[in-house]
Amino acid sequence: MHGGYRTGSGRKTLSNKKNPVTIYLDDSEKEMVENSPLPLSTNFSQKCRELIWIGLNQLTKELNQNSNEIKYIDLFCGLGGIRLGFEQALREKGLVGKCVFSSDIKPAALKAYKNYFNEDAKCDITKVQISNIPNFDFLLAGFPCQAFSQAGLGMGFQDTRGTLFFDVAKILMEKKPLGFVLENVEGLVNHDKGKTFKVIVNTLEELGYSVATKVLNGKDFGLAQSRNRIYFIGYRGKKVKDLENFTQTHSVLKDIIDYNIPAKHTFFTKKLLEHYKVEELYGKAIKDKRGGDNNIHSWDIGIKGEITQEQRGLLEILLRQRRNKKWADLIGIKWMDGMPLTEEMISSFYSHENLHEMLIDLVDKGYLVYEYPKQLIGNRRVPDTTLKKGYNIVTGKLSFEFSKVLSPDDVSPTLVATDVQKLAVPVRDGIRTLTIDEGLKLFGYPEDYHLDFLKKSEAFDVLGNTVCVPVIKAVSERLLDTYLEEK
Structure with a gap:
């Protein structure tokens, strides 16, 4: 740009003869140009032109940078596993992520989120x-x-009222983002005879999104855990x-076990290893209410006291017979397991x-309990003192220090908050949690x-409810592929 400036009504005018553009500068703006600390030409018009180009170049840089920036929100964020997987996918695609809002209410999860991301996610999404x-x-x-509550009626947005998914749907409806990544338990697919799943998909489509869904297992994405979950991605x-034909990778438990952490030596583990070698424990469940080759019972290791071979035989038969439906009619109760x-x-x-x-x-030793049969009243089992007492097996799968010993050559079962602390892994000199x-x-x-x-109980509680990060990364890449194609 070249030209001159002239005084008019207290303003300065700069014009470009080739491309008629007029810039009006008041006295303070003119002073800013002339006193600029940048190394500029002495000619005023040239100074203006150079400052304009500096500004345009900076704006172009910012626009280019922003074109690669993806803003997202992280709801029911927990430990931030979905965020981590999504961020990994963004980097894989040459994009930059920026979380602009996150929300959860669970104290332990909020502590973990703050510790890693240095962000406070405390927010009740139903009230925001x-x-x-x-x-x-x-x-x-x-x-x-x-x-x-209304599933099976309109099968759309209105059917979701009163649920936490409704809050997700409201945000999608009002903010109209490009897309989403959602994760839930596998049981959602058949929940309420499939109505819940159908309402969710129909609602997302009603809100203007193309939707792809798939149940995927973490063990197919390089994790040493079998964990089926339903994943949704959507784009406006x-x-x-689609969520098909992912490249599969696999690992096993021994790939993640820290063998430098020693075994736990307790009365329970001592009794267990008196009767079994460590290798014989691989994949075994320790519980008294089921039979089968993969179960170890408390009487097998004498945890409550030694018993005779005849008593052991009696317990094995009683395990099966106590589930026989014919006894319910004779007792006068509805069948229970x-x-x-x-x-x-x-x-x-x-x-x-x-x-x-x-x-x-x-x-007396605690392997059996002498108790009244139970009647089903509402959703509860209540002892019926009018009926004769009988003998029943006492303890279930969570009654012992360990409920299962995992095999190092296999994947772990799905980790859930209720029993993750009861799972044992084999190490050099025994087993430990x-x-x-x-x-x-x-x-x-x-x-x-x-x-x-965190307290160990808190840590395992939030862990049991988190997500498989590599699966989130994989499904997010499919979503971002859609975005980049459109871009």
Whole structure:
């Protein structure tokens, strides 16, 4: 740009003769140009031109940078696993992510999120004003599964009222982002005879999104855990990529076990290893209410006291018979999975002259309990004191220090908050519980993610409800492929 300036009504005018553009500068603006600290020409017009080009270049840089920036929100964020997977996918695609809003209410999860991301996610999404949520491109959410009271009626947005998914849907409706990544438990697919799943998909489509869904297992994405979950991705205004034909990678438990952490030596593990070699424990469940080759019972290791071979045989038969539906009619109750049987009933399938003494001894040692049958009242089982007492197996799978010993050559079962602390891993000199860091590795969290500042019970509780990071990365890449094609 070249030209001159002239005084007119207290303003300065700069014109370009080739491209007629007039810039009006007041006295203070003219002073700013002339006093600029940048190394500029002495001619005023040239100074203006150079400053304009500097500004345009900076604006171009910012626009180019912003064109690669993806803004997203992280709802029901928990430990931030969906965010981590989505960010990994962004980097893979040469994009830059920026989380502009996150939300959760669980104290332990909030502590972990703050510790890793240095962001406070404390927010009840059911109470937030949607207008206060910054604009964003993608919504991430691992929303809880709830039944829809009106499911099966309109099968759309209105059917979701009163659920946490409704809050997700409202945000999508009002903010109209480009797309979303959602994760939920596998059971959502068949929840309420499939109505819940149908309402969710129909609602997302009603809101203008092309939707792809798939149940995927973490063990197919390089994790040493079998964890099936349902994943949803959606994109507005363009058919979203499907969730088929992912490249599979695999690992096993020994790939993540820290063998430098020693075994746990307790009365329980001592009794267990008195009767079994460590290798013989691989894949074994330790519980008293089921039979089968893969189960170890408390009487097999004498944890409550040694018993005779005859008593062991009695317990094995009683395990099966107490589930036999014919006894429910004779007792006068609705069938339940494990009913107390009277001595008379037991004698019909196990005849022994000392049966009474054997049963009393098993009660005294704690392998059996002498109790009333239970009636089903509402959703509860209540003892019926009008009926005869019978003998029943005492303890279930969570009654012992360990509920299962995992095989190092296999993947772990699905980790859930209720029993993750009861899972044992074999190490050089015995067995011990999974560590928190091993648990994080089973979900694919990065090496620098730690939960050691939480109580162990808190850490495993939030772990049992988190997501498989590599699966989130894989499904997010499909979503971002759709975005980049449109771009």
